[in-house]
Amino acid sequence: MLLQEYNIEKIIHIKGQHNCLADYLSRNPMQSEPEEIFEEDYGISTLFNGEPPILASVSGDIHPVIGAVVTRSMKKQYFQRTTELDKSSSSIVKEIDSSSLEQLKESSNQSQVNLDTCNQFDIKQIKSEQDKDFIIQKKVKEVQQNPTRGAFVLHDGLLYKLMPMNLRSITKLKLIYIPSSMVNSLLKAYHSDPLSGHFGIRRKYYKLKNKYWWPTMKQSIAQFIKSCLPCQQYNVSRLKKPGLLCPIETPAGPFQLIDIDYCGPFKRTPRENQYVLCITDYFTRWVIAVALPDCTAQTTAQTIFTEYICRYGVPMSILTDQ
Numbered sequence: 001m002l003l004q005e006y007n008i009e010k011i012i013h014i015k016g017q018h019n020c021l022a023d024y025l026s027r028n029p030m031q032s033e034p035e036e037i038f039e040e041d042y043g044i045s046t047l048f049n050g051e052p053p054i055l056a057s058v059s060g061d062i063h064p065v066i067g068a069v070v071t072r073s074m075k076k077q078y079f080q081r082t083t084e085l086d087k088s089s090s091s092i093v094k095e096i097d098s099s100s101l102e103q104l105k106e107s108s109n110q111s112q113v114n115l116d117t118c119n120q121f122d123i124k125q126i127k128s129e130q131d132k133d134f135i136i137q138k139k140v141k142e143v144q145q146n147p148t149r150g151a152f153v154l155h156d157g158l159l160y161k162l163m164p165m166n167l168r169s170i171t172k173l174k175l176i177y178i179p180s181s182m183v184n185s186l187l188k189a190y191h192s193d194p195l196s197g198h199f200g201i202r203r204k205y206y207k208l209k210n211k212y213w214w215p216t217m218k219q220s221i222a223q224f225i226k227s228c229l230p231c232q233q234y235n236v237s238r239l240k241k242p243g244l245l246c247p248i249e250t251p252a253g254p255f256q257l258i259d260i261d262y263c264g265p266f267k268r269t270p271r272e273n274q275y276v277l278c279i280t281d282y283f284t285r286w287v288i289a290v291a292l293p294d295c296t297a298q299t300t301a302q303t304i305f306t307e308y309i310c311r312y313g314v315p316m317s318i319l320t321d322q
Contacts, residue, residue, distance in 0.1 A: 126176060127158050133179040135215075152177070161213040175213035183214055187224045198231050248319070250283065255312050257282040259319045260304065262295045279308055282319075 130136045136159055143154045153160050153174065160174040178186055190196050191204060199207070201222045214220070225231060251257040259282060264275035273291035277300065280287050290307050292299055304318075 123158065126178070126182065129179040129181050130159055130177065133181065136177060136179055139177070163209075163213065173210060175209075175211065178212045178214040180214070183220055184224070186212065187221065191225065191228065192230075198225075198228065198235070201225050248282070251316075252283075254281055254283045254286070256316045257319060258308070258315045258317075260300070261320065262322075264295070277303055279304070 130140075139152050140154060140159055143150060143152050143159070147154070151162050153162055155174070159177040161177050162172040163175055164170070164172050186208075190208060191198060201218075204225065205218055205221050208221070209217070248257075259280045261278050261280075262275050263278060266274055266276070268274050269291070271291070272293045275292045275295045277290045277292055277295075278287060279290070288307060290303050292303060300322075308315075
């Protein structure tokens with residue numbers, strides 16, 4: 001409709017790479033300098049008898065949201081600029097003093113060592129705590145008297161517990177016997193520390209059982225995790241809650257409420273029977289069992305009518321899970 005007011009005499013085809021007049025708003029304005037978009041004459045001036053229209057120039061300060069298409073030439077210019085910036089930045093990095101880099105490495109290594117060693121127990125500390133523990137010293141004397149027998153071994157003054165890898169394995173693992181005075185600190189390091197994670201009882205037990213041992217190990221882990229305040233506050237059970245039981249009221253008399261259920265399939269009999277329909281009266285606990293070839297709804301209804309209703313009458317309710 002807008003083109004009808006013009007006296008169009010000729011249509012000139014313009015290539016896409018030269019059609020900046022129509023596609024300017026869809027081009028990403030990467031150039032920072034203003035660019036004249038009406039420099040080429042496309043025959044527009046011939047449409048006007050008087051003076052040609054005033055040529056306009058669009059600056060490059062356009063929001064990048066307007067541009068959605070990037071031409072090949074713009075893309076090449078953009079990559080040339082980025083490569084030049086990368087080269088200049090790499091040259092700046094090379095000028096950094098090597099001594100400052102070494103200081104940064106030393107500081108980062110020191111911080112990493114501090115993080116790694118915050119949860120590690122010193123063997124000397126464990127040995128000193130074992131020397132103070134009465135039960136461990138009693139086990140040490142037993143091992144010294146008879147070192148070939150028993151489930152404990154003494155190595156470099158440290159008591160270890162010998163545990164098989166699994167039920168069928170002959171190979172035994174040497175687990176450090178943790179004294180009772182260090183159990184709490186060990187569990188704090190493996191559970192409450194930010195680098196350890198507040199895992200559950202099972203995962204925490206499997207994480208510790210191949211490294212350490214002490215009596216009532218499972219109970220200690222379970223008690224510690226159940227008493228952990230953050231775990232109790234933020235650990236939400238993702239399991240579906242069990243449904244409430246709805247007990248069935250005892251009927252007032254016999255033949256009021258019956259229950260039906262199938263047993264089978266069994267081995268097929270000579271009479272082609274494979275299932276057993278059990279009909280139970282809830283008041284008297286009287287059971288009727290009928291052998292049937294199948295368990296379809298039609299067979300079930302026919303059997304209830306012939307074997308129960310025709311003999312004992314119509315019950316008030318029938319209970320089934322089918």
